[in-house]
Amino acid sequence: MRQRSRTVMLLLVATPILAACPAPEEPPPVDPDLPGPPAPPPDMALPDTTGEAVWEYLQAADYPQWRLWPGTTALEGGTEPHGVLLNTHLNETALAGLARPDTPLPDGSIIVKESYDADTTLVDITVMYVVDGYNPRHADLFWARYAPDGQVELEGRVAMCQDCHQTAPRHYLMTHVEPRPPEP
Numbered sequence: 001m002r003q004r005s006r007t008v009m010l011l012l013v014a015t016p017i018l019a020a021c022p023a024p025e026e027p028p029p030v031d032p033d034l035p036g037p038p039a040p041p042p043d044m045a046l047p048d049t050t051g052e053a054v055w056e057y058l059q060a061a062d063y064p065q066w067r068l069w070p071g072t073t074a075l076e077g078g079t080e081p082h083g084v085l086l087n088t089h090l091n092e093t094a095l096a097g098l099a100r101p102d103t104p105l106p107d108g109s110i111i112v113k114e115s116y117d118a119d120t121t122l123v124d125i126t127v128m129y130v131v132d133g134y135n136p137r138h139a140d141l142f143w144a145r146y147a148p149d150g151q152v153e154l155e156g157r158v159a160m161c162q163d164c165h166q167t168a169p170r171h172y173l174m175t176h177v178e179p180r181p182p183e184p
Contacts, residue, residue, distance in 0.1 A: 046108050049134055051144045051152030054127055059150070063089050063112050070098065075116060081164070083115025083123050094130075104139050104171040107132040122148040126161075128172070138162045139172045 047057035068074065069088040078086035090098075094109035105111075109130040115123045129142040135157050143158040154161075165172040 046131075047129075049129075049131055049142045049156070051146070051155030054129060054142070054144050054155075055146060055150050055152065058110075058112060058127070061091070063091075063110075064114075066091055066112070067095055069111075070095075075120060078115065081160075082113055082126065084118045085116040085120060087114040087116075088112070089114075101170060105130050105173075107140070124148065124153065128161075128165075135162075138166060141165075141172060 044057075044060065047053035064087075066089040069076075069090060072086075072088060074087055075085040076087070078084055089112045091108075091110040093107075094105055094111050097103075097105040097109050107130055109128075111128045113126045115126065117123055125146045125148070127142075127144040127146075129144070130140050131142050132140055134140050134142055138157065141162070142156065143154065143161040144152065144156075145154040145158075147153055165174055168174040
């Protein structure tokens with residue numbers, strides 16, 4: 001958590017400096033040839049379906065180092081109900097699951113969406129976590145939303161998440177960038 005506070009403070013200090021620099025025409029793309037972060041250690045079991053356990057797992061797995069959603073960059077433009085700016089991180093299981101567009105994400109897939117407002121202040125963090133048998137009517141998804149400090153705001157079979165995401169064209173995956181596998 002201290003690292004997140006330092007990162008936010010660095011952004012607050014650097015923003016006025018960067019504002020004086022000319023903006024690039026397009027943000028640089030994520031290099032698909034760069035390896036993703038290492039997988040969590042084999043002895044690190046996936047969390048149970050409580051907001052607290054999922055948060056502890058995400059911190060131990062250092063989720064901000066996971067790959068961003070393929071085709072996006074850091075602080076990508078977002079839409080409601082999520083932030084104006086987003087970082088969408090995927091664990092290796094979810095990333096591999098994108099390669100199979102005709103099937104739901106596999107058990108153990110975790111997608112973490114950091115939502116920011118226009119001045120890059122972190123607003124909240126939402127999570128989709130696939131747990132085999134947890135929620136069969138809704139793609140076995142466990143949902144959670146956290147305050148920036150990790151306080152659980154919503155968890156479980158969250159009706160507003162289920163209701164919105166069940167309308168997705170592809171197995172509860174909703175994003176302005178078409179879900180696709182990472183480039184080889």
